[in-house]
Amino acid sequence: MSATDYFIHPSAIVDEGCQIGAGTKVWHFSHIMGGCIIGEGCNLGQNVVVSPKVVLGRNVRVQNNVSIYEGVLCEDDVFLGPSMVFTNVINPRSAVSRKNEYRQTLVRRGASIGANATIVCGNEIGAFAFIGAGAVVTRPVPAYALVVGNPARHTGWMSEFGHRLHFDASGIAVCPESGERYALQNGAVRKLETPSI
Numbered sequence: 001m002s003a004t005d006y007f008i009h010p011s012a013i014v015d016e017g018c019q020i021g022a023g024t025k026v027w028h029f030s031h032i033m034g035g036c037i038i039g040e041g042c043n044l045g046q047n048v049v050v051s052p053k054v055v056l057g058r059n060v061r062v063q064n065n066v067s068i069y070e071g072v073l074c075e076d077d078v079f080l081g082p083s084m085v086f087t088n089v090i091n092p093r094s095a096v097s098r099k100n101e102y103r104q105t106l107v108r109r110g111a112s113i114g115a116n117a118t119i120v121c122g123n124e125i126g127a128f129a130f131i132g133a134g135a136v137v138t139r140p141v142p143a144y145a146l147v148v149g150n151p152a153r154h155t156g157w158m159s160e161f162g163h164r165l166h167f168d169a170s171g172i173a174v175c176p177e178s179g180e181r182y183a184l185q186n187g188a189v190r191k192l193e194t195p196s197i
Contacts, residue, residue: 005020005021005022005023006020006021006022006023006024006025006026007024007025007026008020008026009026009027009028009029009030011028011029012026012027012028012029012030012031012032013030013031013032014026014031014032015031015032015033015034016034017034017035018032018033018034018035018036018037018038018050019036019037019038020032020038021038021039021040021041021042021058022040022041023040023041024038024039024040024041024042024043024044025042025043025044026044026048027043027044027045027046027048028046028047029046029047030044030045030046030047030048030049030050031048031049031050032044032050033049033050033051033052034052035052035053036050036051036052036053036054036055036056037054037055037056038050038056038060039056039057039058039059039060039076040058040059041058041059042056042058042059042060042061042062043060043061043062044062045062045063045064045065045066045082046064046065047064047065048062048064048065048066048067048068049066049067049068050068051067051068051069051070051072052070053070053071054068054069054070054071054072054073055072055073055074056068056074056078057074057075057076057077057078057109058076058077059076059077060074060076060077060078060079060080061078061079061080062080063079063080063081063082063083063084063115064082064083065082065083066080066081066082066083066084066085067085067086068080068086069086069087069088069102070088070102071088071102071103071104071105071121072086072088072104072105072107073104073105073106073107074107075106075107075108075109075110075111075127076109076110077109077110078107078108078109078110078111078112078113079111079112079113080107080113081112081113081114081115081116081117081133082115082116083115083116084113084114084115084116084117084118084119085116085117085118085119086105086119086121087118087119087120087121088102088103088105088121089101089102089103089121090103090120090121090122102121103121103122104121104122105119105121105122105123105124105125106124106125107119107124107125108124108125108126108127108128108129108143109127109128110127110128110160111125111126111127111128111129111130111131111141112129112130112131112162113125113131114130114131114132114133114134114135115133115134116133116134117131117132117133117134117135117136117137117152118135118136118137119131119137120136120137120138123137123138123139123140123141124140124141125137125140125141126140126141126142126143126144126145127143127144128143128144128158128159128160129141129142129143129144129145129146129147129158130145130146130147130158130162131147131152132146132147132148132149132152134150135147135148135149135150135152136149136150136151136152137151137152138151138152139151139152141154142154142187142188142189143188143189143190144157144158144159144160144165144182144189145157145158145189146158146164157173157182157184157189159173159175159177159178159180159182160175160178160180160191161175161177161178161180163175163176163177165182165184165189167182167184171183171184171185172184172192180192180194181194
């Protein structure tokens with residue numbers, strides 16, 4: 001792959017041994033460490049750190065001042081808001097090395113994590129989930145869920161376009177932007193197939 005396939009700002013540091021997909025942009029003062037994989041069409045803002053073994057899918061948007069530590073995997077179309085925080089050790093101590101205790105955090109396709117939110121390691125963020133600004137996630141988040149607060153609590157459901165879903169008596173909701181329909185059954189949301197014409 002030639003250097004023209006992606007953009008690296010002159011102030012950014014990119015270590016040897018990382019993979020960066022075509023169309024990706026890495027902005028001011030960021031550090032991309034060896035051994036990480038960054039997919040196509042990603043955008044990494046100012047002062048972003050991507051640690052070894054991190055995997056970012058396609059079209060991941062990382063806003064300013066985000067550190068993505070070893071153990072984090074983000075699928076396609078994930079949004080990481082400004083200054084949000086990942087952890088990778090459940091009980092860190094400066095004098096105790098726990099590098100062999102990193103816990104995996106998986107952020108599923110299309111999920112959005114708001115500004116200044118904290119994701120405690122070892123949890124999965126479901127597809128198209130929406131983590132509110134400043135939330136502290138201490139347990140897994142279901143697909144399409146909206147969670148807010150500290151600790152984060154489930155307060156509703158979101159469409160794939162990021163709109164709050166309001167379910168009728170039969171458990172059906174319609175996204176006001178896309179017109180896509182969703183069903184709420186047994187405490188879980190799924191998008192309904194669009195009927196063919």
